[in-house]
Amino acid sequence: MKSRKFYLLVVILIIIFATLCYFIIKEEPKTELKTVNESQEKKEPEVKEERLSLIMVGDALLHSSLYRDGYQNGTYDFTSQLELIKPEIQKHDLAFYNQESILGGTSIGLSDYPNFNSPQEFGDAMIDAGFNLVSLANNHTMDRGVTAIQNSCDYWKTKDVLTAGSYCSAEDAEEIKIKEKNGIKYTMLAYTYGTNGITVPSDKPYLVNLYSDELAKADIEKVRDKVDLLIVSMHWGTEYRSEPTDEQKREAEYLSNLGVDIIIGTHPHVIEPITYINDTLVIYSLGNFISAQSTNNDYNTMVELMTSVDVVKTTKDGQSEIKLENLNNELLYNYYQKDSRWHNFKVIPFSQMNETYNSDYKRLYEKYSSVVRMYNPNIEINPCA
Numbered sequence: 001m002k003s004r005k006f007y008l009l010v011v012i013l014i015i016i017f018a019t020l021c022y023f024i025i026k027e028e029p030k031t032e033l034k035t036v037n038e039s040q041e042k043k044e045p046e047v048k049e050e051r052l053s054l055i056m057v058g059d060a061l062l063h064s065s066l067y068r069d070g071y072q073n074g075t076y077d078f079t080s081q082l083e084l085i086k087p088e089i090q091k092h093d094l095a096f097y098n099q100e101s102i103l104g105g106t107s108i109g110l111s112d113y114p115n116f117n118s119p120q121e122f123g124d125a126m127i128d129a130g131f132n133l134v135s136l137a138n139n140h141t142m143d144r145g146v147t148a149i150q151n152s153c154d155y156w157k158t159k160d161v162l163t164a165g166s167y168c169s170a171e172d173a174e175e176i177k178i179k180e181k182n183g184i185k186y187t188m189l190a191y192t193y194g195t196n197g198i199t200v201p202s203d204k205p206y207l208v209n210l211y212s213d214e215l216a217k218a219d220i221e222k223v224r225d226k227v228d229l230l231i232v233s234m235h236w237g238t239e240y241r242s243e244p245t246d247e248q249k250r251e252a253e254y255l256s257n258l259g260v261d262i263i264i265g266t267h268p269h270v271i272e273p274i275t276y277i278n279d280t281l282v283i284y285s286l287g288n289f290i291s292a293q294s295t296n297n298d299y300n301t302m303v304e305l306m307t308s309v310d311v312v313k314t315t316k317d318g319q320s321e322i323k324l325e326n327l328n329n330e331l332l333y334n335y336y337q338k339d340s341r342w343h344n345f346k347v348i349p350f351s352q353m354n355e356t357y358n359s360d361y362k363r364l365y366e367k368y369s370s371v372v373r374m375y376n377p378n379i380e381i382n383p384c385a
Contacts, residue, residue, distance in 0.1 A: 014015040029034025034324030048315040049208035051184035052093040055308040057288030057332070058086075059138075059266050060122070064112040065292045067119055076121035081083065081290065082129045085306075085332070085347045091129035092308060093181050096133040096188075096268040097126065097289055098233065103155055106149030107342055114196070120155050127159055135233035137190040141208040149207050165209045165233065173206035176223045184313050184322075185227045189219050192235035193267070208370040209355040211236070213254060220258045228313050228322050232260045235267045240300065243372050244272050244284040256280035261322060262309070269293060270300045273374035274307065274329070281324055283307055290334055290347055292332060299358070302334040303368045306349070330382040331368055333357060350384040 005385045039324065071079040072137060079086075087096045094096050101116035103123050111117045126134075136152065153168035167173040191211035200207055209215065211234070232255055237248050244252075244265075246357075252263055256277040267286045269291075272284035287304035310326040331350040335357045336342050353361045365384040373379045 003007055004239055024080075032252075032357045038088060040248040043274075045317050046149070046234055050313045052184050052186075052311050052371045053091070054094040054096070054133075054262075054311060055089060055092040055306065055310065056264055056286060057289040058304055059098045059269065059288045059291065061100040061269075061288060061293065062116065062118040062122060062128070062139075063292035064110070065275050065336075066290065067110060068341075069123070069336075069343045070119070070122070070125075075120040078122050078125035079128065081345045082125055082179045082347060084349060084352055086129040088306070088330075088349065093131070094133055094186070095131045096231070096233070096264060097131050098138060098235070099126075100121070100138050100266070100291075102136075102143060102148050102152050102269050104144050105155065105367075108144065108147055108151065111144065113381050114142075115142045120151075122153060123159070127161060132161045133188055134161055134163045134230070134234070135165050135188070135190040135266065136163050137192040137209045137233065137297055139192055139233040140190065140193055142195040142200060143167050144210065146201070146204070146207065162188055163243035165192065166186045167206040167248075167321045170206050173209075173266060177220065178223070178227055184229055184311060186229035186231065186311075187223055187227050188231040188233060188237075189216070189223075190233040191216065193237075211251070212249075216255065217258060220260065224259050229262075229311050230361050231264065232262050233264045233266065236265060237268045237272065239268050240270055240297065241372065242270055242300070248284060252279055252280070252282045252284075258280070258372065261311075261324070271303065271305045271368050271371050273376070274327075274372055275375040281309065281327070287345075288334055289332070291347065292342055292345070298367070299364055303364055304332045304334060304374060305368075306330045306332050310316040328380050328382065329372055331365055333361065333364075333385070349382075351382050355357050 003085050025369045057361045070076045101118040102122045103116040107122045113282055150168055162177055162179055176187055178185055191209045193211055238245055260280055263282045268285040269288050271287040274283050288301055289304055293301040309324050312325050314321050333348045333353060335346045335348050337344040348357055350365050367380045
């Protein structure tokens with residue numbers, strides 16, 4: 001009797017134990033599922049980063065001695081003038097310069113100051129060097145009239161280059177070109193303060209963009225929400241002045257408030273400082289890139305600036321943000337030999353300078369670096385050789 005009760009108790013215990021195990025095992029997947037769901041809910045949204053690099057130089061102003069120096073074996077070839085700068089330019093996705101003297105070509109006759117016209121082969125050399133952002137709005141755009149501008153338009157439209165500031169029809173001026181690189185959409189607008197007193201035909205205002213707050217505002221509002229990166233080239237300021245005018249500062253702040261990302265300044269022919277206004281990078285003047293301007297003030301028209309920056313686009317939850325990183329600068333020297341004639345022109349980075357080019361180059365480096373840093377002592381400048 002006792003044995004039967006004992007076995008009955010064992011059976012009951014086994015049943016209870018089995019029942020408990022069943023419910024424990026049955027509930028475990030729910031616990032795991034709940035944990036997985038909680039993990040998914042806490043997972044951070046994916047962040048996508050895209051970037052491109054931009055490098056900028058100043059004015060290409062082709063005096064007759066410069067284009068004669070490029071004349072070899074019956075044609076124009078400027079590659080030797082750019083050979084030291086080309087490797088640096090080609091490291092970047094985008095490269096900007098201002099074509100100060102219009103590329104009207106040899107068919108209408110080349111010319112020097114005060115009414116410039118330059119060989120189109122110079123444009124070929126710049127494109128070969130890696131330049132693909134070109135401002136055509138400056139005080140010399142109208143120098144040789146409508147014919148030169150038409151020749152310029154015909155030339156540039158055959159190139160894979162984004163130009164801005166001078167057009168040959170109202171339709172072309174109205175259409176702001178947008179390009180994309182590395183997932184980043186960008187465009188450039190370009191304006192000049194004037195045209196050296198040469199009247200722009202009233203029925204053809206599109207030949208060159210004369211700056212006004214109203215025109216800039218209309219253009220920016222047309223394109224701001226269609227691009228990630230908005231660049232504005234401004235031909236402004238006072239020649240040979242190393243500090244921006246009050247009007248430059250006002251216009252820079254105005255453009256910044258309209259959402260411009262980078263303002264590139266040209267025209268003074270000398271270096272002016274770099275700064276930020278809000279999140280806008282402002283380069284007040286890059287100075288000359290290549291020219292035959294003689295110097296009468298301590299090489300101020302021969303020492304110029306090359307600026308580079310990384311453009312970073314971060315996308316999170318469908319919202320994109322642009323930031324500028326790794327701002328860097330290098331001084332350049334516009335070298336030429338001056339004996340019976342001016343020749344052997346060459347753009348030389350200060351990191352490759354030596355006393356053959358200028359025996360006083362180290363002092364010049366310190367002097368013009370201080371101009372770049374006038375408003376921001378932390379601006380980085382590559383060391384000289």
